[in-house]
Amino acid sequence: MAPVNFSDLVLVAHPRAGVRSLGELIAKAKANPGKLNYASSGLGTPYHLAGELFKSLAGIDLVHVPYKGSSNARTDVLAGHVDLMFDAVTTMAEQARSGKVNALATSGKTRSSVMPNIPTLHESGVSNYESTIWLGLVAPRATPRGIVNRLNEEISRMLSQAEVRDLWAKQGASPILLGVDKFEVYIKEDIEKWSALIKSSNIRPE
Amino acid sequence: MDVATNDMTKGKAEIMTENITKTTTRRALSIALGKTALCLAGAGASVKALAQSAEQAYPSRPVKIVVPFATGGPADNYARFIAQRLQERFGHAFVVENKPGAGSIIGTDQVAKAVPDGYTLLMMSNTHTVNETFIPKKPYAL
Numbered sequence: 001m002a003p004v005n006f007s008d009l010v011l012v013a014h015p016r017a018g019v020r021s022l023g024e025l026i027a028k029a030k031a032n033p034g035k036l037n038y039a040s041s042g043l044g045t046p047y048h049l050a051g052e053l054f055k056s057l058a059g060i061d062l063v064h065v066p067y068k069g070s071s072n073a074r075t076d077v078l079a080g081h082v083d084l085m086f087d088a089v090t091t092m093a094e095q096a097r098s099g100k101v102n103a104l105a106t107s108g109k110t111r112s113s114v115m116p117n118i119p120t121l122h123e124s125g126v127s128n129y130e131s132t133i134w135l136g137l138v139a140p141r142a143t144p145r146g147i148v149n150r151l152n153e154e155i156s157r158m159l160s161q162a163e164v165r166d167l168w169a170k171q172g173a174s175p176i177l178l179g180v181d182k183f184e185v186y187i188k189e190d191i192e193k194w195s196a197l198i199k200s201s202n203i204r205p206e
Numbered sequence: 207m208d209v210a211t212n213d214m215t216k217g218k219a220e221i222m223t224e225n226i227t228k229t230t231t232r233r234a235l236s237i238a239l240g241k242t243a244l245c246l247a248g249a250g251a252s253v254k255a256l257a258q259s260a261e262q263a264y265p266s267r268p269v270k271i272v273v274p275f276a277t278g279g280p281a282d283n284y285a286r287f288i289a290q291r292l293q294e295r296f297g298h299a300f301v302v303e304n305k306p307g308a309g310s311i312i313g314t315d316q317v318a319k320a321v322p323d324g325y326t327l328l329m330m331s332n333t334h335t336v337n338e339t340f341i342p343k344k345p346y347a348l
Contacts, residue, residue: 001327004284004288004329005284007280044309044336044337044340044341045333045336046331046332046333046336049332049336088280132332133280133331133332134331134332135280135281135284135285135329135330135331136329136330136331137271137288137327137328137329137330138317138327138328138330139317139322139324139326139327139328140317140318140319140320140321140322140326141322142322143322143323143324144260144261144322144323144324146258146261146262146264147261147264147323147324148324150261150264151292151324151327154292154295154296155288155292158288158291158292158295173280173284187335187348190332190335191335191338191339191348193335194332194335194336194338194339194340195338195339198336198339198340199339203340205340205341
């Protein structure tokens with residue numbers, strides 16, 4: 001029906017991991033395969049897939065440590081029990097400012113409005129890396145096209161308002177504006193992207 | 207979303223539309239036999255008009271947005287934000303209902319099997335696109 005928005009993630013490292021940039025992390029991981037680990041909110045979650053996409057595109061080996069929910073994962077990263085984590089930008093921005101973690105890179109195509117000083121993975125050498133959390137509204141397949149189009153128009157109008165864009169920017173989210181057909185293509189391409197990664201990385205439910 | 211189309215899953219509106227179509231076809235047939243082709247076109251147009259007026263009157267009652275994730279998360283927060291704006295715009299309630307569980311599958315299945323009339327919507331995320339491959343056995347198909 002209509003996409004809503006996407007939010008970037010940020011890859012953070014506990015100071016004890018001894019890496020201050022994405023380049024340092026990749027070099028250390030290549031020299032010590034399987035020694036560094038990263039936390040996620042659980043198997044098959046966007047945080048987990050963000051880590052697996054990074055491993056795949058950077059050609060490195062990190063050990064995945066799944067938790068039940070992101071807050072449990074975050075607690076252990078902040079305590080230094082786990083080296084790395086992909087987490088919501090807004091959640092980690094303050095921790096990075098106060099030096100509890102090092103923010104290495106954000107996960108969007110362009111820099112995050114919340115952490116504009118932190119480079120993206122793409123610009124730090126992991127070409128074409130993009131892994132965000134996106135939201136969208138959908139309706140059951142046989143829903144009348146007229147209704148679907150109208151809701152798409154209303155939502156697109158809402159997301160075009162400067163007031164909405166500014167408010168969401170503070171929360172780390174950017175509106176996605178697409179027509180009904182293009183949103184369907186967007187969903188299909190996203191399914192294909194993750195399908196290829198899940199198969200090539202052999203990720204399975206427990 | 208594809209939903210099994212047996213009569214058990216059909217909503218009242220859907221069955222009604224079907225009955226109208228059947229009646230129209232029967233009437234159209236008898237009219238055609240009576241060689242009044244003009245009325246045939248008229249009957250078809252009235253069914254179309256009925257569907258169109260239902261779309262134009264939308265929404266005429268509360269619309270439900272199912273969020274297949276827990277309360278307070280981003281999907282829930284943004285669903286509530288949008289629901290409030292749509293409510294102001296349309297003058298009818300847009301109600302958010304949280305149905306978390308099984309990695310979004312429970313709430314998603316509820317929407318997949320709902321009457322496709324625009325009164326039940328789903329807030330989806332890339333959890334859904336991941337699940338297409340990650341959880342191959344699901345009660346619905348995206």
